[in-house]
Amino acid sequence: MDDGHREKRAKLEPPALANERFEAYYAAQGVCEDAGDFRAMMEAFRRPLPLTFRLNASTALVEAVRRKLEGDVLPALKREASMKPPKCVAWYPDRLSWQIDISQSASLKQSESRGVLGLHAFLKSAGETGALTRQELVSMIPPLFLEVKPKHRVIDMCAAPGSKTSQLLEMLHGATNAGETPRGVVVANDASLQRANLLTHQCKRSNSPALVVTNHQAQLFPILHDAKGKKIRFDRILADVPCSGDGTLRKSPDLWKKWNASSGVDLHTLQLEIATHALRLLEVGGRLVYSTCSLNPLENESVVAALLKRAKGSVELVDVSKSLPELKRRPGMKRWKVGDIYGWHDSFEETGKKRMKTVAKTMFWNREYDAMPLERCVRVFPHLDDTGGFFITALKKTAELPPEMEQTPQMDANKTYRMERANEQWNEKKRVAPVMKVEDRSIVKSINKHYGVQDALDLDDALMTRQHSDLPGVTPKRLYYLSDGARKVLTARGKDGKNAGLQVVACGVRAFERQIVDGVECAYRITQEGLDTALPCLKKQIVRVRASELEIILARQQDENVGANSSSRSSSDDVPEEITNAKSIEHLKKVSDGCVILVPKARDDDTETEAKALAVAAWLGRGKKGKSISVLASKASGGQLLYQLRDCMSRGTVV
Ligand SMILES: C[S@@+](CC[C@H](N)C(=O)[O-])C[C@H]1O[C@@H](n2cnc3c(N)ncnc32)[C@H](O)[C@@H]1O
Numbered sequence: 230m231d232d233g234h235r236e237k238r239a240k241l242e243p244p245a246l247a248n249e250r251f252e253a254y255y256a257a258q259g260v261c262e263d264a265g266d267f268r269a270m271m272e273a274f275r276r277p278l279p280l281t282f283r284l285n286a287s288t289a290l291v292e293a294v295r296r297k298l299e300g301d302v303l304p305a306l307k308r309e310a311s312m313k314p315p316k317c318v319a320w321y322p323d324r325l326s327w328q329i330d331i332s333q334s335a336s337l338k339q340s341e342s343r344g345v346l347g348l349h350a351f352l353k354s355a356g357e358t359g360a361l362t363r364q365e366l367v368s369m370i371p372p373l374f375l376e377v378k379p380k381h382r383v384i385d386m387c388a389a390p391g392s393k394t395s396q397l398l399e400m401l402h403g404a405t406n407a408g409e410t411p412r413g414v415v416v417a418n419d420a421s422l423q424r425a426n427l428l429t430h431q432c433k434r435s436n437s438p439a440l441v442v443t444n445h446q447a448q449l450f451p452i453l454h455d456a457k458g459k460k461i462r463f464d465r466i467l468a469d470v471p472c473s474g475d476g477t478l479r480k481s482p483d484l485w486k487k488w489n490a491s492s493g494v495d496l497h498t499l500q501l502e503i504a505t506h507a508l509r510l511l512e513v514g515g516r517l518v519y520s521t522c523s524l525n526p527l528e529n530e531s532v533v534a535a536l537l538k539r540a541k542g543s544v545e546l547v548d549v550s551k552s553l554p555e556l557k558r559r560p561g562m563k564r565w566k567v568g569d570i571y572g573w574h575d576s577f578e579e580t581g582k583k584r585m586k587t588v589a590k591t592m593f594w595n596r597e598y599d600a601m602p603l604e605r606c607v608r609v610f611p612h613l614d615d616t617g618g619f620f621i622t623a624l625k626k627t628a629e630l631p632p633e634m635e636q637t638p639q640m641d642a643n644k645t646y647r648m649e650r651a652n653e654q655w656n657e658k659k660r661v662a663p664v665m666k667v668e669d670r671s672i673v674k675s676i677n678k679h680y681g682v683q684d685a686l687d688l689d690d691a692l693m694t695r696q697h698s699d700l701p702g703v704t705p706k707r708l709y710y711l712s713d714g715a716r717k718v719l720t721a722r723g724k725d726g727k728n729a730g731l732q733v734v735a736c737g738v739r740a741f742e743r744q745i746v747d748g749v750e751c752a753y754r755i756t757q758e759g760l761d762t763a764l765p766c767l768k769k770q771i772v773r774v775r776a777s778e779l780e781i782i783l784a785r786q787q788d789e790n791v792g793a794n795s796s797s798r799s800s801s802d803d804v805p806e807e808i809t810n811a812k813s814i815e816h817l818k819k820v821s822d823g824c825v826i827l828v829p830k831a832r833d834d835d836t837e838t839e840a841k842a843l844a845v846a847a848w849l850g851r852g853k854k855g856k857s858i859s860v861l862a863s864k865a866s867g868g869q870l871l872y873q874l875r876d877c878m879s880r881g882t883v884v
Pocket residue numbers: 368386387388389390391392393394418419420421424445446447448469470471472499648
C-alpha cells in the first residue's frame with residue numbers, strides 16, 4: 230500500500246477514542262472524585278454527543294414552533310422503540326432547551342425513521358426562522374450566569390461563531406415588550422476577521438439593532454470614552470476564551486489523536502491577558518463570566534486565581550450554586566500541577582530556561598490561593614448529564630482595579646501575539662470601512678414622512694451608514710438602525726478625544742435600502758429584516774390584507790402555479806390583481822406608491838402578534854398590466870414567510 234493510499238484509508242477510518250497521555254495527565258491532575266468517577270468520565274467521553282437545541286424566546290414565532298415540537302415532532306420520536314425519549318433540559322429556563330438521543334453528528338436526512346425525518350425538517354425550518362438554534366448544552370451555560378438585562382452594555386470578547394452571542398441577544402431582547410428596542414448593546418468581538426464575518430452571518434437571523442460586531446484582539450480591545458472623556462465600561466462581559474478544547478472530545482473525536490500535555494500550557498498566558506483586560510473594561514458592580522471548554526486547571530482555576538491575585542481584592546468570585554439548581558456540576562479545583570510534554574514541573578524556577586518561554590509563573594499553585602473560594606468555579610463533566618466538558622466562573626468587580634492592573638499593554642510592533650501581529654499593524658491591513666451617523670437630515674425627514682415614523686424609533690439619532698451622506702448628491706446605499714447602547718459604543722472616542730479606532734465589522738439591523746424610482750417620493754425602501762423593529766412605530770404605508778391574498782403574493786414569488794385560477798380578477802389602474810377583498814382594496818388606496826408593508830388580518834387581538842410577525846415588505850408600482858405588487862424580501866425569506874403563513878392559516882390565527 231503506498232503512502233497516499235494509507236493516508237486516505239486513515240482518513241476514512243473512525244478515529245481511535247483513546248489517548249494514554251490524556252488519561253495519565255488528568256488522572257494525575259485529580260480532576261475527578263475517585264477512580265470510579267474517572268472511569269465513568271472516560272467512558273462518557275467515548276460516547277457520541279446527543280443532539281441538543283434551544284428555542285429562541287424572543288421571536289414572535291416561538292409559541293408556534295413549540296406547539297409543532299411538542300405536538301408533532303417529539304411524539305413521533307417517542308414512538309421510536311430504539312430511542313430514549315427526548316428530554317427537556319431541566320436547568321434551562323422556560324422549557325426552551327431539548328436533548329435528543331441521536332448523535333449530534335448523525336445525518337438526520339438519511340434516516341429511515343419517519344420520526345427522525347420529521348425532526349430534520351423541523352430543525353431546518355425552525356432554524357431558518359431564527360426561532361431555534363442547535364447548540365451544545367454546556368455551551369448554553371455561560372450566558373445564563375451573566376444574568377443579562379435589556380439595559381446592559383455587554384461584550385462577548387471571543388465571540389465567533391456566535392452561539393453564545395445569539396443567546397446574549399435573546400436575553401437582551403427577552404424582557405422587552407414585543408417590538409420594543411432594548412436600550413443596551415451586545416458587542417461581539419473576535420480576533421479573526423473571517424470568523425467575525427461568519428458570526429455576523431449567523432446572528433443575522435436575530436435582526437437585532439443592539440448588535441455590534443468588532444474585530445480586535447480581545448486583550449487589546451480599545452478603551453472607549455464618551456464626549457466628556459468619561460470611560461464607557463461594560464455591565465456584563467463574556468470571556469469564552471480560546472482554549473485547548475478537550476472538553477469537546479465527544480463532538481470532535483479528532484482531538485483524541487491531537488491532544489498533548491502542552492495544549493493547556495500554550496494558552497494560559499493569552500487567557501490571563503484576555504481576562505485581565507476584561508476586568509479593565511468592566512464597570513464596578515458589573516459581572517464577568519470566564520469560560521473554557523477545557524478540563525485543564527492551567528486554563529481554568531490557575532487563570533482565575535492569578536486574576537484574583539492581580540486584582541488585590543477588587544474582584545470577587547460569585548457564588549452561583551443557587552443559579553440553575555438542576556445543573557449537575559462539580560466545584561472548582563483547589564490544587565493543581567503544572568505539566569507539559571517534558572513532564573511535571575514542581576516550581577517555575579526549576580522549570581529550566583528553555584521551558585520558561587512557554588511555562589508561565591502564573592500557572593503555578595501558590596499558598597495564597599488557599600484563601601480564595603475557588604470551589605465557586607463550576608466544572609461540568611460528560612458523565613454527569615450526558616454533555617461535553619466545560620468550565621465556567623462568574624466574577625464581580627467590587628471596586629476599581631489597582632493602578633498597576635489598569636495599565637493597558639503597550640502595542641509592541643515587534644511582539645508576536647498568539648493569533649496575529651500587534652493590533653494596529655494588523656488592523657491597518659484588514660481595515661473595515663468606518664461607520665458614521667447619517668448627517669443629511671433630508672434623508673431622515675423623507676423616511677419619517679413616507680412611513681409616518683413615530684418618535685419612539687428616533688431615526689434622527691439611530692441611523693448609521695458606511696458612506697458619507699453629507700456630500701452633495703450622495704445618498705448612502707444602506708442605512709442601519711441601532712439601539713441607544715449600540716449608538717453610544719459606535720460614537721465613542723479614544724482617551725485623547727480622537728477616533729477610538731473601533732474596527733466595526735457589522736452593526737445594528739439593515740433597516741432601509743436606497744431605491745430611487747420616478748414618481749416615488751422617498752428614496753428608501755424598508756427591508757424585511759428591519760420590520761421586526763420598525764413595524765410597531767410606523768403609521769403609514771401599512772396594508773392589512775386577507776391571509777389568502779398574501780399567500781398568493783408570496784406563492785408567486787416562489788414560482789408556484791397560483792396564476793389565473795387563484796385570482797378572480799386582473800389588475801386595474803389602481804389595484805393589483807392579487808388584492809380582491811373590498812376592505813383590502815380600501816386600505817390599499819390609502820397608501821402611496823413605493824414601499825408598503827403587507828400584514829395579514831389577525832383572527833382576534835390574541836393573534837395580532839403572530840399576524841404582525843408575518844408582515845412582508847413589498848413594492849407597489851405600475852407594471853405593464855396596471856398596478857402591481859411584488860415582494861421585496863429575498864426568495865428564501867419569502868419562502869419561509871409563506872411556510873409560516875400557511876401554518877397560521879391552518880390553525881386559523883390569521884384570516
Ligand atoms: C472558544 S471560541 C469562542 C466560541 C464562541 N464564544 C461561541 O460560543 O460561539 C474562541 C474564539 O476566540 C477567537 N480568538 C482567538 N484568539 C483571540 C484573541 N486574542 N482575541 C479575541 N478572540 C480570539 C477565535 O477566533 C475563536 O473564534
